[in-house]
Amino acid sequence: MPRRSEPELIHARICTLLQRGVQGVARRQGALVIGTLRLHPQERSVTWRGSAVELPTTEMRVLEVLMRFAGETLSREELSQRVRGRTLDPDDRSIDVAVSKLRSKFFDPAYGAKKIKTVWGKGYTLNPGAWQN
Template structure:
């Protein structure tokens, strides 16, 4: 993101843990105060004083959180918020001197995550930012936990969709549950007893061949070698092993 001649930028921190913050604020004194304070708190801050300039240079992949004023030259904050939400899913905090409930509601409806009325003390602003970042982190973690990826294999736990090498794999509910259980325990040998209990909810009696039959069908659908399976391996005398590195 390259600011124009009216903008200022704090050089990005060398620490990979720096939070990349975009501040869009036309009050130069306030922008400088916020920038300098947050820079001390491990934020890499980029400042724009015009809404249109900020939007023109915006790159969602380079921003972790946005502070956005409402009253801006070039384009107002509500318009910017609407445009940012087309490509950006991170936290947006609106910082404004306007205290109207209508503005607050509109900002939140257009995608803002929080609304702070000026004046605000820097430590309070920092606390609000950290709260938004924590919430975003939990959301991202939950989302990532809903999808398991091993090379070309993608398992969406929420939609029950399995894709291998770009092609959808049609699995029954029990086959999907079996695959999920194996994948969540990738690298660990699971006994037939463990698997049977997991997918049927009852103890394995040592005689039922249900597990072996389902593993065989699952291998076939996942293009595993029937004679020498390498994706879901048989560990003789112990059980089955889901190989995380075998899905190229």
């Protein structure tokens, strides 16, 4: 098999990194990282653009689940099951409230609410491309 030239190797590495970024979350020393958003589950800490962001437990867990499944749509019920370990009561709006608060804390005029999208009739998805700056 012929060896690849240096530009071909660099191109292959860039393609691999871009593919990882689109597919999900990078894991660095136990942290979940998407662009400028970093969550350390064990330390219960979140930084965005290098600044610490204080989150209550429910918001932290919702963000962690959305980051682990970045780019995938998760229903309110699935989020509740993964965050709280129980099914969602039909009148329970806690997941919606947590998502709303996360959107306000991570608001960026360039992206608006596109960082965490509502997929009508399906649920929520975290858009990994919107966290790059």
